[in-house]
Amino acid sequence: MADENKDRDERPRPKFGELAPEGWVWHPPKDADRLDTAHPKPDARPVTHGAPARSPEQELLAQSAGEHPVPSWNQPVTILLLIAGILGMFLSIGTIAAAPASMQQLYASNGLGTYVPASSVSLIMLVGEIAMVGIWVFSALVSIVRLTRHKLAFFIPIVGGVLAFIALFVCLTAIIASDPTLLAFYGKLSN
Template sequence: MAEQHPQPDERPRPKYGELAPPGWTWTPPADADRLDTSRTSPAASGAEESPVEHQAPPPHAYQAPPGGVLQQPRATSRWDLPLTVLLLVFGFFGLSYSIGILQAFPAYLQLLHSSQGLGDYTPEPVVGTIVTIGTITMAGLWAVSTGLSVWLLVRKRVAFYVPLITGVIAFIALIVFASLMVSTDPALLDVYGGFSPPPAPSTP
């Protein structure tokens, strides 16, 4: 049996728009021939990235703190540290001398009584309290001055004025405590206050 081959279609092909329904028309879009440039290839996008953005800064490069403000360390004078230490040492000797004055002040009042012929000096009970408070105050002033001076030196700030101001305050406090002890002796106040002349020394 012979193999049959399909017969070719000899019918004429329909022309453009021949089979469209009546009244239908087609208009090509205005941008049909325009290339779409909004899309970029991955190769082009990778080439546009700057390699500098992915590089780490060198180890020696200085990075500014957040906010862009560069904080410079405070510089102090070279003479501030030795001067502050010298004043603190001088203040320690002044503290020892002030405490010695307060402790010996009742004996000094007894000496004034003897030299002025006022008889024996009997200190009031409050004198011992004044001496104790004065001693604690002097030691506390020096301790506060030393601590504050060291704190300022660690923070690289000028500190020499702290022992100077503390020394002035300690001197004023010493005068106040001495005046309080003198005020407990009425006989001495009468003599030095001009209320009564000192008694004449007795003749042998």
Template structure:
């Protein structure tokens, strides 16, 4: 081979006008993409400036939210601590159990103890007391309603007090209000039982000369 033939490039036509065949293109063995075409080799995508700022905003907000939650936790924990209120609430609820038992028993024996109670009251006031009492037909139902209301008031006070203590709120006044309501119920039921006997009620409320 001469120096001229060795120096001849593939694109240089050979003597006699013959052109060598072009080199085959490289075959892309990657799978064909579903949409569009592959980017040329060496190309990289850089997100716009606005997109980078939007992506960084949630990441910056997360520590702030966590810090706010951590700051609120001691406040909530401090608000939920009421040892004195808790002790008074439990004591009043326990006392309320005794009140329910006493009031229910008093209502149950009320028809039998009406005359004796009236005599004791009259003796203290220096008055004449009725000597007989005939309960009306509605007395058993009134007594049952009174006992049921005693139990309902105590259970309601227990549930409400527990809910307020769990929420960190003052609860001692709940059983106290329930106790006052229970006393009012007993008084009303007692008056209705007395009034079931018109003669007895008239002698009890009418002063004698």
């Protein structure tokens, strides 16, 4: 009985068409590990989506330099923040472009007559619009460079958004401050 079990072949039985002619030997292709994606090599690193994987040498250098691995959420969050930033940029440019019309509404609601923009208003608007585009482009470039170097980048669009908000506030304040009639009117109200 023990001899019967010893002679029994434990391998699966071949299916139709799987038997090769006598003497034929199969040699795996040179790129067998590329073709066999179902069974990765034991030493293969897991594939992560996002930034390209670093070689083991690069990982060791990064760890020895005190660099921490970048979380997987860094890239999608950074991209979403950049998309939100470009929408904010267009809204800010629209707000700056609408400043003279808003000033006219302030004049009309307070009975001050017709708003005539100072000569510096068009320059302030142009500088503000260029600043909005420049801040977003700079934020996008720095974020992309940091993403390609496998570094945290999500905070760059946040800092860019804060700087853009400050630039928008300064621009609108400068437009309001350029109008002596409105300043005198609100100065009388505060006294």
